[in-house]
Amino acid sequence: MPIYMRIAAELGLDVEADREATILMDRLMTGKEDKTDELEYLLKNERVIILGNGPSLPKNLEDLHGVVIAADAAASVYKRVVRKEPDIIVTDLDGPPDILEMGSLKVVHAHGDNMDRLRKFVPLMKELVGTTQVEPVGKVHNFGGFTDGDRAVFISMMAGAKSVVLIGMDFDSVTEYDILAGKDLIKKRKKLEIAKWLIEIAGKMGCPLEEVSKWR
Ligand SMILES: Nc1ncnc2c1ncn2[C@@H]1O[C@H](COP(=O)(O)OP(=O)(O)OP(=O)(O)O)[C@@H](O)[C@H]1O
Numbered sequence: 711m712p713i714y715m716r717i718a719a720e721l722g723l724d725v726e727a728d729r730e731a732t733i734l735m736d737r738l739m740t741g742k743e744d745k746t747d748e749l750e751y752l753l754k755n756e757r758v759i760i761l762g763n764g765p766s767l768p769k770n771l772e773d774l775h776g777v778v779i780a781a782d783a784a785a786s787v788y789k790r791v792v793r794k795e796p797d798i799i800v801t802d803l804d805g806p807p808d809i810l811e812m813g814s815l816k817v818v819h820a821h822g823d824n825m826d827r828l829r830k831f832v833p834l835m836k837e838l839v840g841t842t843q844v845e846p847v848g849k850v851h852n853f854g855g856f857t858d859g860d861r862a863v864f865i866s867m868m869a870g871a872k873s874v875v876l877i878g879m880d881f882d883s884v885t886e887y888d889i890l891a892g893k894d895l896i897k898k899r900k901k902l903e904i905a906k907w908l909i910e911i912a913g914k915m916g917c918p919l920e921e922v923s924k925w926r
């Protein structure tokens with residue numbers, strides 16, 4: 711079974727709704743600039759640092775050398791701690807809305823459970839990269855991956871990054887942010903297990919992961 715079909719079955723996701731969201735995203739991107747070439751240019755042959763939103767993130771943000779990709783709410787933590795904005799934000803738009811005001815290149819994911827947020831936020835954006843987890847349509851791409859953090863890993867690999875460093879990817883523990891945001895913690899833990907599994911697959915596919923011991 712294709713990897714995404716296994717994930718959809720495990721989490722009870724509606725694949726047809728994902729397809730509908732992909733078509734919606736393509737329509738919402740009409741007249742907007744598809745920044746995929748710039749995304750690739752930013753990452754190709756670079757050392758890429760991917761920030762996940764795990765509890766260890768704030769303590770590990772000193773002296774980062776490389777292109778910084780923040781997975782969703784990790785962008786807010788990065789800005790609060792180092793007073794800089796990440797180069798790239800990968801999001802499915804369920805993080806804090808202030809991240810959308812950052813100057814970072816945004817990679818916005820369409821899926822069956824965020825169509826309202828796509829309708830609300832994509833019209834406010836001038837340029838973006840649109841992604842999906844099902845068949846690509848028009849300007850909406852599938853680079854692989856599922857959660858924001860592991861999608862950032864697949865994007866980096868597909869763009870030809872020289873190496874990939876993972877920070878704040880604590881797959882065994884949810885954050886205070888998840889609890890305060892009232893997330894379904896059983897589902898969140900399942901998503902973190904999936905993220906870990908997919909990053910392992912990316913490693914087997916040749917993704918040049920650095921310092922693997924830190925996130926295991
Ligand atoms: N312990 C952790 N808690 C939260 N995120 C983590 C953790 N470890 C790794 N991550 C990665 O950081 C990403 C961004 O975190 P964030 O809290 O914004 O999650 P999210 O993707 O918006 O939540 P959801 O997966 O429910 O949509 C996650 O998608 C995941 O890939």
Ligand SMILES: Nc1nc2c(c(=O)[nH]1)N=C(CO)CN2
Pocket residue numbers: 723724728802821822823843856857858901
């Ligand atoms: N349909 C659907 N797709 C997703 C979802 C989700 O909640 N529903 N969450 C994701 C990462 O958090 C990624 N993809």
